[in-house]
Amino acid sequence: MLDPKRIAINQATTRAQWDFRESVEGYARHGVRGIGVWRDAIERCGMADAKRLLADNGMTVTGLNRAGPVVGLDEGARRAALDDARRAIDQAAELSAACLPVLPGSLRSKSKDMNAVRIQYREALAELLSPARKAGITLALEPLHPMLAADRSCMNTMADANDLCDALGQGIGIIVDVYHVWWDSRLEAEIRRAGKDRLVGFHVSDWLVPTRDLVFDRGMMGDGIIDLRRIRRWADGAGYEGPVEVEIYSNLDWWTKNPHSVVEVCLERCRSVV
Numbered sequence: 001m002l003d004p005k006r007i008a009i010n011q012a013t014t015r016a017q018w019d020f021r022e023s024v025e026g027y028a029r030h031g032v033r034g035i036g037v038w039r040d041a042i043e044r045c046g047m048a049d050a051k052r053l054l055a056d057n058g059m060t061v062t063g064l065n066r067a068g069p070v071v072g073l074d075e076g077a078r079r080a081a082l083d084d085a086r087r088a089i090d091q092a093a094e095l096s097a098a099c100l101p102v103l104p105g106s107l108r109s110k111s112k113d114m115n116a117v118r119i120q121y122r123e124a125l126a127e128l129l130s131p132a133r134k135a136g137i138t139l140a141l142e143p144l145h146p147m148l149a150a151d152r153s154c155m156n157t158m159a160d161a162n163d164l165c166d167a168l169g170q171g172i173g174i175i176v177d178v179y180h181v182w183w184d185s186r187l188e189a190e191i192r193r194a195g196k197d198r199l200v201g202f203h204v205s206d207w208l209v210p211t212r213d214l215v216f217d218r219g220m221m222g223d224g225i226i227d228l229r230r231i232r233r234w235a236d237g238a239g240y241e242g243p244v245e246v247e248i249y250s251n252l253d254w255w256t257k258n259p260h261s262v263v264e265v266c267l268e269r270c271r272s273v274v
């Protein structure tokens with residue numbers, strides 16, 4: 001069974017119901033001690049108050065969402081995105097976040113060149129790595145499902161993420177989000193290839209059949225077709241010992257429910273199916 005101490009919740013899971021303070025206090029009340037946080041929520045709360053709240057509740061930050069998108073932009077916008085990513089690195093350091101995901105972005109309306117945006121992503125990461133290393137912040141690559149390849153992410157598989165890590169060296173890691181990678185026939189091998197040093201996060205939810213919205217219809221663990229326990233065991237088998245983070249975007253279902261019951265169901269499902 002999953003060690004309950006490893007369970008974390010991404011604030012997005014209750015973002016329709018709770019602001020930053022309410023999520024920190026709400027999760028803590030249910031014994032959760034890890035939270036994935038969002039920059040807009042931190043900024044609304046204020047950095048000093050956010051840090052105090054986290055400390056008062058014994059809560060650690062699994063990741064700060066997020067830097068990017070950084071590709072498919074004209075030069076001015078690209079520079080602005082990289083400057084903003086450097087600010088995100090500083091904020092992640094202030095929060096002692098375990099990592100900072102860097103969303104790639106992808107094609108703009110007039111371009112069809114996926115290779116060009118993939119190269120832009122690698123170059124952007126290379127540029128951000130030096131301030132990130134200085135700040136002690138691991139940049140996280142999170143492959144997103146290919147249904148998002150056109151506009152949100154030009155990095156869609158664990159193999160792509162591992163290749164980028166090979167190319168870029170220290171200071172970069174990978175988040176396995178089962179919602180995005182469960183379908184991949186290379187998943188087990190690429191998780192093993194990533195290994196203990198690269199795996200910095202493990203996000204859980206479930207894939208519903210049918211899915212009503214490509215972004216906002218994630219299911220509760222156990223309600224869909226992802227073999228969560230098997231994939232979690234692959235990660236653990238590769239040496240991963242970090243948080244297992246519930247991340248559910250669900251404007252049709254879970255975002256409409258009482259947030260305390262949502263957290264209770266998350267914890268129960270983590271115990272029974274993850």
Ligand code: ZN
Pocket residue numbers: 142175177203247
């Ligand atoms: Zn995720």
